[in-house]
Amino acid sequence: FDAVDIIRTKRDRQVLSEDQIRWVIDAYTRGVVAEEQMSALAMAIFLNGMTGEEITTWTQAMIDSGETMDFSSLTKRTSDKHSTGGVGDKITLPLAPLVASYGVAVPQLSGRGLGHTGGTLDKLEAIPGWRAHLSNDEIMEQLESIGAVICAAGSGLAPADKKLYALRDITSTVEAIPLIASSIMSKKIAEGTDSLVLDVKVGSGAFMKDIDQARELAHTMVRIGQSAGTATVALLTDMSVPLGRKIGNALEVEESVEVLAGGGPADVVELTVALAREMLVLAGVDVDPAENLANGRAMDVWRDMIRAQDGDPDAPLPVSKHTETVVAESNGVVSAMDAYKVGVASWRLGAGRARKEDPVQAGAGITIHAHIGEQVKAGDPILTLHTDDEERFERAKEALDGGISLSNVASTRQSVLLDRIG
């Protein structure tokens, strides 16, 4: 095979054969196909798309580029969740222990944040002592004994995706449905979970800004999962406004613990319970997952899970050195709170990173005092901004500009659940 032929095929809107796809992914992983050739191919795919069959083959070739995990020796069934990413999306933290509290193993191999969306590992690292890196033996042992593991994904899973994702990032070829779907699903299928629930976000804070695109992405991923033998369901959920009232690393741990204690904001609880129900049904368990939030069983699993990874669930969480309050300029009801703008502001306060190697601030972020549909008087606090570097406040406030609106008309917050595909 020849990379130039393969690029030309896709450039001219023809269908790639299974052998062409397998060859190009393997040769790219080995460094035989050059970065500039793969970037041309990624752009051709971005512009011309792929058939369902091409996407399935592409995904399988990325899985075969590395190692796969095998949970078949566990005595429990496995179920996992993946979110396409959003602002204030801390759901993995309460969800993994909640599902595990019903005897299902949750191998949640996670990543770090880049850009305006946070990363699960960055959040948990706000807990003093907590360790993200586990060996495969530790993962298996913890899944068997406690049931929930949230840890760093090993570098051996889908190495082709690691290279390709970095390339897409610098060639403006990230937002292509075939490439996003195969990227996400190759990692989840290589991880070896029996079943998978996808939380596909829709709105300004998400990859997919409109529901039709999000639906197409969800259908594509569900088809890939099903053809690989991984039972897969997708929920489309709202990411036009931030999820919950706390955004940032330690702040999101704090809100997750509120949910595990039976409280927390209604939208975070609603989504946690909805995703838990889907994961449990796929694993053959029919219960009302709200029960183990109310009775403390999910909290017990959380504490065991944090301790097993050397974290102290009772240690005080880090707080930022400085805070500043954003107040209402008039009386009214909060009618818009743009998730993307709030996410960028939190990132600029230090909760996220601009480059892969940057550190994050554990205490940085935003607390929301008045969310969508809530009434304020002039001078009431709407947000508190948190950071260790006072000079970050200005750029964070610039990011928020125009993102929050007040109106005279009462409005109520819609359900966060938009659709279900599977």
Ligand code: URA
């Ligand atoms: N997340 C991924 O892992 N891959 C993508 O392509 C997009 C989001």
